[in-house]
Amino acid sequence: MPANLTPQYKQAEERFRAAATHDEKLDALREMLALLPKHKGTEKLHADLKKRLAKLEEEGAHTHRGATRHDDPGHVRREGAGQWALVGPPNAGKSALLAALTHAHPEVAPYPFTTRVAQPGMMAFEDLLVQLVDTPPASPQHTEPWLTNLVRNADGVLVVLDPNDDAFDDDLAAVRALLERAKVWPKSAPPPGDAHPWAVVHPVRAVLNKADLDGDGILIELVREALDPSWPVHVVSAATGAGLDGLRKALWLDLDRIRIYAKEPGHKAEHDRPFVLDRGATVGELAHVVHHELAEHLKFARIWGHAAFDGQQVDRHHPLHDGDVVELHG
Ligand SMILES: Nc1nc2c(ncn2[C@@H]2O[C@H](COP(=O)(O)OP(=O)(O)OP(=O)(O)O)[C@@H](O)[C@H]2O)c(=O)[nH]1
Numbered sequence: 001m002p003a004n005l006t007p008q009y010k011q012a013e014e015r016f017r018a019a020a021t022h023d024e025k026l027d028a029l030r031e032m033l034a035l036l037p038k039h040k041g042t043e044k045l046h047a048d049l050k051k052r053l054a055k056l057e058e059e060g061a062h063t064h065r066g067a068t069r070h071d072d073p074g075h076v077r078r079e080g081a082g083q084w085a086l087v088g089p090p091n092a093g094k095s096a097l098l099a100a101l102t103h104a105h106p107e108v109a110p111y112p113f114t115t116r117v118a119q120p121g122m123m124a125f126e127d128l129l130v131q132l133v134d135t136p137p138a139s140p141q142h143t144e145p146w147l148t149n150l151v152r153n154a155d156g157v158l159v160v161l162d163p164n165d166d167a168f169d170d171d172l173a174a175v176r177a178l179l180e181r182a183k184v185w186p187k188s189a190p191p192p193g194d195a196h197p198w199a200v201v202h203p204v205r206a207v208l209n210k211a212d213l214d215g216d217g218i219l220i221e222l223v224r225e226a227l228d229p230s231w232p233v234h235v236v237s238a239a240t241g242a243g244l245d246g247l248r249k250a251l252w253l254d255l256d257r258i259r260i261y262a263k264e265p266g267h268k269a270e271h272d273r274p275f276v277l278d279r280g281a282t283v284g285e286l287a288h289v290v291h292h293e294l295a296e297h298l299k300f301a302r303i304w305g306h307a308a309f310d311g312q313q314v315d316r317h318h319p320l321h322d323g324d325v326v327e328l329h330g
């Protein structure tokens with residue numbers, strides 16, 4: 001029986017293969033187990049993954065003197081439609097931005113090195129929630145070593161900068177060094193063929209924060225030139241909220257995912273709870289996410305939305321589009 005693995009599972013498997021450290025391996029393997037569809041066709045694979053996980057955990061217990069995976073400060077459990085890491089120099093306003101975009105209450109203070117641990121918050125955009133993770137600063141003086149893992153494992157990296165910062169160039173260099181250590185390449189300038197085999201490609205965006213302090217915009221224009229041209233730039237103020245609407249939208253769009261509204265035959269679609277899938281996902285992949293048994297027994301689907309007339313009958317290979325309403329028939 002075919003295993004019918006989802007694209008999310010395959011991505012986790014890819015991460016497992018590319019994992020540079022023990023923690024990354026564990027992380028990817030746990031995700032593979034969580035994403036593995038559970039049916040007869042995957043029983044053997046499930047047992048095999050469990051065995052590998054037990055072995056890795058045992059190795060970890062030796063090297064980490066009993067520390068469990070939950071002690072890894074660079075691991076933040078993914079929730080919502082995708083995960084963005086907020087990174088940047090001390091005092092740039094990463095925590096203020098998290099507080100402005102989500103309901104989280106991180107410590108915000110007028111001195112550097114306020115944030116010590118990763119803190120997630122959920123950002124609402126339309127009917128979706130996107131996870132943002134506030135982090136301790138990246139700086140020429142000190143950058144937490146576990147930040148490397150955190151940015152690698154995120155779906156996107158938001159570089160938060162303060163154009164009024166006297167040490168802007170040095171601070172920016174520390175952020176670039178972090179991305180280099182993490183082997184993160186921006187989506188808009190993917191790695192060349194001879195790049196490191198563990199390179200990962202993420203959307204990377206820059207935020208020039210505290211725009212309210214640069215009334216004439218002169219500093220903003222000056223520092224813009226120093227930025228990597230492959231990072232799209234947002235000029236915002238966490239304090240006044242300026243520029244945040246555009247940022248919310250870009251953080252969702254850059255994930256390159258689609259939302260699908262599943263509906264049961266004879267019922268209305270659940271318009272407040274979309275399923276989030278990778279762009280290009282098919283009806284069969286949606287069925288897997290909705291219920292693995294449904295995926296096995298899927299006969300056809302009816303679809304309302306793009307590239308289909310209302311209620312059109314399609315098979316499991318039909319590609320989905322953002323906003324489609326799908327009725328699955330098992
Ligand atoms: N005027 C103004 N001040 C801001 C803005 N965003 C943050 N601040 C202030 O900048 C200071 C630092 O903000 P934080 O959010 O703590 O900065 P951080 O990047 O999290 O700093 P670390 O945790 O030390 O890395 C605080 O005094 C904030 O009130 C903004 O948009 N405008």
Ligand SMILES: [Mg+2]
Nearest residue numbers: 094095114115
């Ligand atoms: Mg902070």
